[in-house]
Amino acid sequence: xxxxxxxxxxxxxxxxxxxxxxxxxxxxxxxxxxxxxxxxxxxxxxxxxxxxxxxxxxxxxxxxxxxxxxxxxxxxxxxxxxxxxxxxxxxxxxxxxxxxxxxxxxxxxxxxxxxxxxxxxxxxxxxxxxxxxxxxxxxxxxxxxxxxxxxxxxxxxxxxxxxxxxxxxxxxxxxxxxxxxxxxxxxxxxxxxxxxxxxxxxxxxxxxxxxxxxxxxxxxxxxxxxxxxxxxxxxxxxxxxxxxxxxxxxxxxxxxxxxxxxxxxxxxxxxxxxxxxxxxxxxxxxxxxxxxxxxxxxxxxxxxxxxxxxxxxxxxxxxxxxxxxxxxxxxxxxxxxxxxxxxxxxx
Numbered sequence: 127x128x129x130x131x132x133x134x135x136x137x138x139x140x141x142x143x144x145x146x147x148x149x150x151x152x153x154x155x156x157x158x159x160x161x162x163x164x165x166x167x168x169x170x171x172x173x174x175x176x177x178x179x180x181x182x183x184x185x186x187x188x189x190x191x192x193x194x195x196x197x198x199x200x201x202x203x204x205x206x207x208x209x210x211x212x213x214x215x216x217x218x219x220x221x222x223x224x225x226x227x228x229x230x231x232x233x234x235x236x237x238x239x240x241x242x243x244x245x246x247x248x249x250x251x252x253x254x255x256x257x258x259x260x261x262x263x264x265x266x267x268x269x270x271x272x273x274x275x276x277x278x279x280x281x282x283x284x285x286x287x288x289x290x291x292x293x294x295x296x297x298x299x300x301x302x303x304x305x306x307x308x309x310x311x312x313x314x315x316x317x318x319x320x321x322x323x324x325x326x327x328x329x330x331x332x333x334x335x336x337x338x339x340x341x342x343x344x345x346x347x348x349x350x351x352x353x354x355x356x357x358x359x360x361x362x363x364x365x366x367x368x369x370x371x372x373x374x375x376x377x378x379x380x381x382x383x384x385x386x387x388x389x390x391x392x393x394x395x396x397x398x399x400x401x402x403x404x405x406x407x408x409x410x411x412x413x414x415x416x417x418x419x420x421x422x423x424x425x426x427x428x429x430x431x432x433x434x435x436x437x438x439x440x441x442x443x444x445x446x447x448x449x450x451x452x453x454x455x456x457x458x459x460x461x462x463x464x465x466x467x468x469x470x471x472x473x
Contacts, residue, residue, distance in 0.1 A: 133462075134322040136304070137349040140460040147447030152440040156450045158196060161359065163275045163296040164335045165268060168246075170275070172196030172221075173436065174451075175350070176339060178364035179203065179225035179249055182393050186213055186222075187372040191428050193221040195436065200225050200249045200277075200362070207235055215243040223249035223277060228263045240271060248274045251299070253310065255281040261293045268294025280341055282318035284330030291336040297360065298336060300327045304343030321356050321460075328357030328455075347438025354439065354451065355458030366435070368393040370428040377424065388424040 149155060160171040177183045177192055179200035186209075189199035200223040201210070213219055224245045226232040239245065250267060252260055255278065264278050278290050279299025287298045303310040303317030311317040320343035331338045337359035344350050344363055353361045368375065368391065375391040425431060439451070446457045 134319040135460075135462065135464075136319040136321055137343055137345075137352050139319070139462055139464040140321060140352065141463055142352060142355055142442060142446065143459040143461045144445040145447050145457065145459070147444060149444045149447055149449060152437070152444055154449065155440050155443040157436055157439055157443070159359070159451050161337060163337070164291065165294055165296050166273055166275055168273075168275060172198065174198075174360040175432070175435065176200055176223070176360055176362045177367050178341070178362050179223065179251055180364050182373045182375040182391075183364050183367045184225065185372060185374050186218070188367065188370075188428065189213075189222040190218050191372045192432065193218055194429075195432050197432065198222065198247070198360075200251075203227065203232065203251075207238055211239045211242045214239065214245055219243070220246055223247040225249040225251055227252055228259060233263070233266070236267075237270065245271065245274055248276050249299075250276060250278040250295075251280070253280065253302075255279050255290065255299075256286055261289060264290060264293040264295055277339060279339070282323040282327065284326045287327040287330040287336075287338065288334060291331060291334045296336060297339050298327065298331055299339045299341045299362065300324055300358070301340065301342035301362075308342065321352065324353060324356040324358050328359070331359075332357070347435045348442070350435055351439050351442035351454075352460075354454045355442075355460065357455045363435075365393065365422065367428060367431065369422040369425040370431065371426060372428045375422075378421065390421040391424055393420055393422045 157173055158171055159174045160169060162169050173196045175197040177188045177199040179202050181202050184200050184202035186201065189201065192199050198221055203225045224236060226236050248267060248271060250264055268276055275296045276294055277297035277299055278295040280301050281287055281298060282300060282302050290298045300323050301320055304320040324340045328338045339360035339362050340353040340358035341362040344353060344361060344366055350361050373391060375393055377388045378390040379386040380389045443454060448454045448457045
């Protein structure tokens with residue numbers, strides 16, 4: 127047993143300190159990024175937000191909607207093979223990740239879809255990215271799909287970020303336990319404060335010319351801004367995109383003035399009892415559920431929420447004088463607010 131005494135921080139623990147700026151308007155900033163990926167040499171340009179590959183948010187409808195703003199969606203892995211093949215053969219497929227786990231069935235399904243159409247983006251997603259088997263699967267997917275950008279995770283430390291990049295991942299997904307419907311920290315005691323995880327893993331990835339995707343913990347646009355300030359190249363969102371028309375959650379209606387009005391929508395973690403009953407027949411005897419099911423308010427089209435997120439990021443950039451999103455991490459200074467408020471982190 128050992129104890130690390132270094133301070134580790136979550137989004138709630140810091141604010142971004144404003145700086146003098148020559149930017150006079152939010153319209154003067156560029157929120158797009160252009161990335162060249164390590165293992166493929168291909169480029170992507172857009173607003174680097176990714177809808178999480180959860181049943182509720184990782185939908186084809188979400189991909190079509192977010193694509194209008196240059197953002198991405200990681201489709202959930204439970205779509206039928208034929209439906210996935212048709213989607214990735216169409217124009218919206220370029221803005222979506224094909225998601226899978228590490229089972230033989232997952233790999234077989236990916237191979238079948240890839241035979242009929244090009245898959246540009248692949249998301250290898252497991253709760254515990256520290257297993258040796260996961261590294262082996264990343265290597266296999268990289269070998270089998272050399273032209274596809276591979277995102278893999280989740281991990282929270284620099285050493286495993288480096289290992290995944292060297293194994294073939296272009297983007298490493300960062301986060302264990304911070305999601306709004308994830309209970310891993312409560313059930314297992316395992317986790318890592320998300321802001322510090324992003325800072326440390328981004329440093330490791332960028333040294334190898336890889337990228338990181340901050341996955342979980344963002345509840346408001348300001349958290350997205352902080353994630354970019356910490357060095358995240360992409361930010362994955364689940365709860366912030368739940369409750370919209372483009373989601374697949376069950377909608378709850380109330381009768382008002384003689385009409386049924388949508389007021390809420392179910393949202394659940396992919397390790398929750400709800401998800402495991404839906405896809406696996408229940409929680410296996412050897413494990414515990416590490417997610418929960420909640421009701422989120424019905425929010426209408428996702429366009430309004432994405433507009434709020436983009437607006438928040440734009441405003442943050444004007445506060446720190448960053449004309450381009452790629453400059454944000456270099457111009458960010460975090461002020462710690464939870465304790466020792468005179469502490470300042472950043473440059």
